[in-house]
Amino acid sequence: MSGIYWGLTVMDLMGQLHRMNRAEITEFIKSCQHECGGISASIGHDPHLLYTLSAVQILSLYDDLSAINVDKVVEYVKGLQQENGSFAGDKWGEIDTRFSFCAVATLALLGKLDAINVDKAVEFVLSCMNFDGGFGCRPGSESHAGQIYCCTGFLSITGQLHQVNADLLGWWLCERQLPSGGLNGRPEKLPDVCYSWWVLASLKIIGRIHWIDKTKLSTFILACQDEETGGFADRPGDMVDPFHTLFGVAGLSLLGDEQVKAVNPVFCMPEEVIQRLRLHPELLS
Amino acid sequence: MFILLWIGSRLRFEDTECWDINEESPYWWIIKGPIVVSIGVNFLLFMNIIRILVQKLNPRLIHFNNSSHYRRLTKSTLLLIPLFGTHYMVFNFLPDYFNVSLRLCIELCLGSFQRSRASTRYRLTKQYGAAYLTICHLPAMHGRVKLKSTAQQEEEKKKEREKKLKVYVATRDACFSKRKEGAMDDEALQLTQQLLSANPDFATLWNYRREILMHLETVKEEGEVQKQYDAELAFLETCLRVNPKSYGCWYHRGWVCGRQPRPNWSRELSLCDECLALDDRNFHCWDYRRMVVKASGVPVDQELQFTDRLIGSNFSNYSSWHYRSTLLPLLHPESPEPPAPTPACAHPPTNSPPNSPHTHSHRVCEEQLLKEYELVQNAFFTDPNDQSAWFYYRWLLGRAEREEMISCVYMSREGERVVVAFSRPVNAQAVGLMLVLDGQLQRVKWRSAPPSARHTPVWICELPPGTISDINNEHNLTVHWTEKHTQRECALYTGRAESWCRDSATDQELFRSELSVEKTSVLQSELQSCNQLLELEPENKWCLLTIVLLMRALDPLGYEKETLTHFQKLKEVDSMRTNYYSDLCSKFMIENTILKMEYAEVRVFSISEKNLTTLCHLDQLLLVTHMNLCTNQLSRIPPQFSMLQCLEVLEVDDNVIESLEGLHNLPKLEEVSLKNNQISKFSQLRPLASCPKLTRLDIRGNPIARTDNIAAELAELLPSVTDLML
């Protein structure tokens, strides 16, 4: 399911969405919705918030949310919120700020954010804030660019970005840029195209995107493109995959590449789709 | 044993001089043999490390456009040569008397490298260790090197893949159909085990296993259940050895321990230790460890010792520093009654409720703070380029979070306006703000500045017409913040057009360190140490930035000149982050200007020729009437500028301004001078139309001044402007 979202979003950003088989994809998503309302990675798999968000994102690209039972999705997401405001990924109860993001992003796309206890959810995400201004998976977990993206995205959707220490977090994020121009996800790690997206989107959300060297980053991302297949890899010379292709293309869009449509840093979808849905996720200036 | 044998043969056969000279003898190889072997082994190790290094660098195509990186790499490799005694390889097979003087010379040169600091050696082992690790543990979609291969190889590979896939799909289908049938047996466990060993991210299969295990709980004896779960843990351990970064494995392990009748937490702890020994940054393992610690009640001080140990063995461990930052405030919380700075004016009584979760203090008591400084200093003296310790140090230097309170109340007869500023952004419509004028509760509508913000420190309202407009009346205003049980009063005397009540930035110690005055001597000595380090490493950006921060904590105004020099240097040595340093420097210069303004007790804010790139702390400038920002590098007047409710005159000549967004609804603004900026479109001037008192506008030297018909268009947009300069 997430694979389809990655692929389709790239196609949409490149203005090529019409080349995909829409009917088949919609049919597939329908058949992945379960009795409980949740959506699974594929047929026969169990439902999970991660894939529920991916499915809702795909249907938003197609402007076809009514293809699934929206009320049931809302019920499913609502049912996963815990006493302390956090969200479980599925009924087995793994807690992670990624799932908090999935929950509010799904509901925002469906226009049903008020279905959950937003204040409690915010309180939980803020309890995962660290000494460096970043966020981890759970309270006490180390900061990680992917998690920071989820948490700043979450706070943007819920209109709580003023709670972020933007100067401190922005410093940590811009220190992710390495001499190669690429960004890593944590101190002392290798650069990677997907982290480039997570760091870049987070910086965009907190209004500090100019703190990194844009020219060097775009050189790095372009060096990760494979000349034979056109896809992007995590690092130059590695195998390409749709995941890194999306984040490479979306990163270039945030850097202002004009061959690509403008991307929304919070939802990682074309800006025009977010505007069509009349969503205005907060961005700091 | 070798040494004994060697000494023996030496003594027996060649006891001449100091054993450094020998002639051709049949026993030569007995003596030389072990040496040759050990040098050979060392050489192999050396070559292997070089091979790994090359492997690690090559496919990644890491661009070193910075010559210092080449230098460092060359230096590391050169250092490796004496470290492994590789140079002996050259002489190994030559008889020892060959060109003694040349030999001595080379050996002395290379050997001198061996005397370099222990930390360098330590750094090297760290680097090569990391090389091993990244090669051994690659996550599913990361780090798979794309290999070029021939068509035939491709074909063979494809066949093999298809074969594997077939087996995988068959097993998966078998699993799914068993689950559909509701089978909860050993065979199902077996099949899922097979699949999960290959793909631990197959979440649905973990779910199936959990269903089966829960079922078995109901049919088996407790002892059996315990055993069943032990087996599950053993299986998980093999999975984790292959895939130490699988979310699914770690979650399942925690789940199993939670279900097991008698969980063995100490075994879990040692598993974590083992895992962290392989990769001390594995955040899955760290999180799991925290869970185990919590479940088994390991005391906090023991955990702090654990980080002591890890940091002691490897300073460059961001994860350990992070863990420390979460433990210290628990173990050594900031004293409940912080030494209050002697207030210049009486603060209103504030009974703030216990800290809410998102304002909970991450601060540490002073005594412990001083110990931490020492630890961090050890770390960054050992490896000044390792960022972990520096990040931690900056946290230690941080300020306490500001108390939530009303920092200013301003009222003006003109417009019958009340402006309230808070110490942090709030949503006044939601926090229960009450306004009482002369004992009467007023119904007012709060609007935010900037207007689009839901949360902002500045809120504005208008009183009903005629309430305070008569200059002969005296009024008393109280603003109640019911949610925080706090309030603020403001008196407007007869004959006065406006009035305010506020805490100044100097009273609030806004821009200072949190250490009490007696401890500034400690900061002073910290600054000294950092300066020493800077002498050794004059290009070290971490050191430069930390010195700036220490200077600010000690005496922001006194060190202003040095601060500017250091920022200049920072932009040179770390050019990728120029914009960050420019913004930070701007922030510090603005803070200094606020302090100067307050010491002078004026309402004029003037900061020119300081290379400002951004404007901040605008909520502190609520009362400013005149502002001079000329000759900086500002590209916009940000939305927050609309907080400046008292501003009358604004000069921003000689900047690069393109956006005037923040010049919105400024009720007292009369004059704006925008000479030599980048205003090129008519729409960029539109916000000015919302400033009712604007009479004088200077836009000379902007691209827009040259457009046709601009005067007429502006006259229509800004009818109040009588003095327009184009």
Ligand SMILES: [Zn+2]
């Ligand atoms: Zn990646």
